[in-house]
Amino acid sequence: xxxxxxxxxxxxxxxxxxxxRGRGFNGRITLIGEERHRxxxxxxxxxxxxxxxxxxxxxxxxxxxxxxxxxxxxxxKSLRSGVVETTEGELGYDGLVIxxxxxxxxxxxxxxxxxxxxxxDAHELRxxxxxxxxxxxxGAGWIGAEVATAARRAGCVVTVVEAGPAPLATAVGAxxxxxxxxxxxxxDLRLETMVDSVDEGGVRLVGGEFVDAHVxxxxxxxxxxxxxxxxxxxxxHNGVVTDEYLRTSLPNTVAVxxxxxxxxxxxxxxxRVEHWDTALNAPEIAAASLLGEEVAYDPVPYxxxxxFGHMVQYAGHHPAGERLVYRGDPxxxxxxxxxxxxxxxxxxxxxxxxxxxxxxxxxxxxGHRLDVERLVDPEVSLRxx
Ligand code: FAD
Numbered sequence: 001x002x003x004x005x006x007x008x009x010x011x012x013x014x015x016x017x018x019x020x021r022g023r024g025f026n027g028r029i030t031l032i033g034e035e036r037h038r039x040x041x042x043x044x045x046x047x048x049x050x051x052x053x054x055x056x057x058x059x060x061x062x063x064x065x066x067x068x069x070x071x072x073x074x075x076x077k078s079l080r081s082g083v084v085e086t087t088e089g090e091l092g093y094d095g096l097v098i099x100x101x102x103x104x105x106x107x108x109x110x111x112x113x114x115x116x117x118x119x120x121d122a123h124e125l126r127x128x129x130x131x132x133x134x135x136x137x138x139g140a141g142w143i144g145a146e147v148a149t150a151a152r153r154a155g156c157v158v159t160v161v162e163a164g165p166a167p168l169a170t171a172v173g174a175x176x177x178x179x180x181x182x183x184x185x186x187x188d189l190r191l192e193t194m195v196d197s198v199d200e201g202g203v204r205l206v207g208g209e210f211v212d213a214h215v216x217x218x219x220x221x222x223x224x225x226x227x228x229x230x231x232x233x234x235x236x237h238n239g240v241v242t243d244e245y246l247r248t249s250l251p252n253t254v255a256v257x258x259x260x261x262x263x264x265x266x267x268x269x270x271x272r273v274e275h276w277d278t279a280l281n282a283p284e285i286a287a288a289s290l291l292g293e294e295v296a297y298d299p300v301p302y303x304x305x306x307x308f309g310h311m312v313q314y315a316g317h318h319p320a321g322e323r324l325v326y327r328g329d330p331x332x333x334x335x336x337x338x339x340x341x342x343x344x345x346x347x348x349x350x351x352x353x354x355x356x357x358x359x360x361x362x363x364x365x366x367g368h369r370l371d372v373e374r375l376v377d378p379e380v381s382l383r384x385x
Contacts, residue, residue: 001025001027001094001095001252001290001291002027002028002094002095003027003028003029003030003092003093003094003095004020004025004027004028004029004030004093004094004095004096004097004290005029005030005032005084005091005093005095005096005097006029006030006031006032006097006099007032007076007084007096007097007098007099007100007228008032008033008034008097008098008099008100008101008225008257008259009031009032009033009034009035009038009039009070009072009099010033010039010042010099010101010257010258010279011039011041011042011059011257011276011279011280012099012101012256012257012258012278012279012282012283013031013033013039013097013099013257014031014039014059014061014063015279015280015283015284016097016099016254016256016283016286016287017029017031017061017063017066017068018061018066018283019283019284019286019287019288020287020290020291021066022287023287023288023291025287025291027095028069029066029067029068029069030068030069030070030071030091030093031063031068031069031070031071032071032074032075032076032084032086032091033070033071033072033073033074034073034074034075035072035073035118035119035120036072036073037058037072037118037119038058038059038063038070038072039058039059039061040056040057040058040059040119041057041058041059041276042057042117042276043057043276044057045057045116045117045118045119045121045122046116046122046143046146046147046150047146047150047306049119049122049123049126050116050122050125050126050129050146050147050150051150051153052126055123056119057119071086071088074086074087074088075087075228076100076228077228078228078229078230078231078232079096079228079229079232079234080232080233081233081250082094084096094252095252095253095290096250096252096253096254097253097254097255097256097286097290098226098229098240098248098253098254098255098256098259098260099255099256099257099259099283100224100225100226100228100259101224101225101257101258101259101279102117102222102223102224102225102258102259102274103117103222103223103225104116104117104218104219104220104221104222105218105220105221105222105223106218107138107195107197107198107218107220108196108197108198109196109197109198109199109204110198110199110200111197111198111199111200111201111202111203111216112198112200112216113198113216113217113218114128114215114216114217114218115217115218115219116143116147116217116219117222125147125215125217126150128214128215129150129151129154129156129215130154130155130156131154131155131156132155132156132157133151133154133156133157133214133215134156134157134159134202134212134213134214134215135151135156135157135158135159135213135214135215135216135217136159136160136161136202136203136211136213136215136216136217137151137158137159137160137161137216137217137219138160138161138195138198138203138216138217138218138219138220139160139161139162139163139218139219139220139221140160140162140164140166140167140168140169140177140184140189140191141167141168141170141171141219141220141221142168142171142305142307143219144160144162144167144217144219144220145167145168145180145183145305145307145308146305146306146307147217147219148160148184148187148307148308149306149307149308149309152186152187152308156215158186158187158188159187159188159189159190159211159213160184160187160188160189160190161190161193161195161203161205161211162189162190162191162192162193163192163193163194163195164177164191164192165177165178165191165192166178166180166181166191167180167181167183167184167189167191168180170221172314172318172349173318173324175324176324176336176349179330179334179351180307180308180310180312182330183307183308183309183310184308190205190211193205193206194206198216198218201213202216203216222258222274224238224239224240224258224259224261224272225258225259226239226240226259232250233250234248234249234250234253235248235249237261237270238261238270238272239255239258239259239260239261239272240255240259240260240261241261241270242254242255242260242261242262242263243262243263244262244263244264244265244296244297244298245285245288245289245294245295245296245297246260246262246282246285246286246289246297247289252290254286254289254290255286256279256282256283256285256286257278257279257282257283258272258273258274258278258279259272260272260282262282262297264298264317265296265298266298266299266300266317267317267320269317271301271317273301273303275301275302275303276303277299277301277302277303278299278301281299282297282299285297300315300316300317300361300364300365301315301316301317302314302315302357302361310351310352311351311352311354312349312350312351313349313350313354313357314347314348314349314350314357315347315348315357315360315361315364316338316345316346316347316348316360316361316364317346317347318338318346318347318349319346320338320340320346320347321337321338321339321340321346321347322338322339322340322341322346323338323339324336324337324338324339325337325339325372325375325376326376327353327356327375327376327377327378327382328353328378332352333351333352333353333378334351334352334353334378335348335349335350335351335353335356335357335360335378336348336349337349337356337360337370337375337382339370339372342369343369343370343371343372344364344367344368344369344370345360345363345364345368345370346364347364348360348361348364348382353378355381355382356382359381359382359383360382362383363382363383370382370385371385
């Protein structure tokens with residue numbers, strides 16, 4: 001491989017560049033990114049940046065020192081064998097990294113609708129979160145909960161509209177999500193409520209009711225940003241399909257980060273994980289694969305969310321679990337673990353119990369079985385269960 005083109009200058013893209021150089025690749029690297037910014041981390045956007053505690057979150061990576069030809073503000077439009085068609089013309093390659101991430105889903109209607117994906121989105125939204133502003137947030141998932149945290153802190157009048165029966169229901173199930181409902185104190189939380197459209201001045205609900213709002217934020221999820229690959233001869237299915245080495249169906253082409261649906265050996269299913277840890281660590285494997293090595297990507301997925309003063313952390317893959325067991329009661333610090341039929345740990349969700357997360361992740365990795373009787377006692381360390 002002589003010239004690697006990396007499409008997408010988010011965390012996964014820049015980490016792949018670093019990993020290529022780290023592995024001694026000294027050929028040409030071109031990094032193209034739709035945004036005008038150099039690569040930055042997204043998790044702070046809905047936390048420190050939205051709360052006004054930070055203005056930026058740039059990744060520490062010296063693109064010049066790594067001799068990367070960086071094209072900010074340039075989009076890939078389409079792909080054919082050996083050539084990426086960009087908004088600035090054609091770009092030939094013999095190694096390709098697809099790292100275009102994901103893009104927010106929006107709702108119908110012609111009223112102003114904010115999303116929170118980019119640094120620019122975060123700055124725009126932050127300026128609108130002023131005391132007394134009526135803010136309607138659609139979706140009580142991870143992003144919705146974090147935006148609600150910031151809006152309430154800023155003194156806004158906050159309504160959260162959620163289609164499911166509880167916050168976080170889509171992510172972790174209704175039973176567990178219901179444990180976070182009391183955190184919405186002072187917020188008008190409307191569950192099992194569907195939005196019809198976002199109109200001028202607020203949100204129209206199914207059934208006709210209108211929720212007045214100065215600011216509408218839609219946080220109902222993302223989809224992989226793979227529109228530019230629609231006509232390419234590459235396997236796509238809920239993202240760019242890869243094997244366990246992050247290799248796509250095209251030669252010398254890997255996919256990594258939010259846009260990649262990789263084969264997980266550990267869970268024997270295809271996973272597409274929209275979380276920071278994947279964008280941070282999978283690039284090491286993607287770079288190795290591009291340089292001809294065979295190292296499988298087989299992590300225990302991990303992520304965190306900071307909402308309403310709580311640190312929520314998750315590791316594993318709960319669809320592999322059959323039983324949910326709680327440790328600690330909902331008013332305090334607690335966690336929940338998903339067990340498989342033979343009492344192995346499939347996933348753990350920890351609320352202000354970071355040790356359960358760390359130990360749980362190791363136990364999942366090792367495949368140990370647990371003693372359920374000890375497990376329900378939050379005083380007993382997970383690693384002693
Ligand atoms: P992205 O970060 O989406 O980067 C992809 C880049 O590619 C983008 O800059 C995009 O503009 C560019 N691009 C797209 N299409 C093209 C094209 N055709 N041509 C050129 N460039 C293109 N995860 C956690 O684990 N914990 C958290 O607390 C957390 N908080 C988050 C908060 C927010 C507000 C957001 C938005 C995400 C959060 N995440 C969190 C998720 C995490 O940030 C993502 O998983 C991570 O950013 C994925 O990195 P990526 O490089 O794969 O994709």
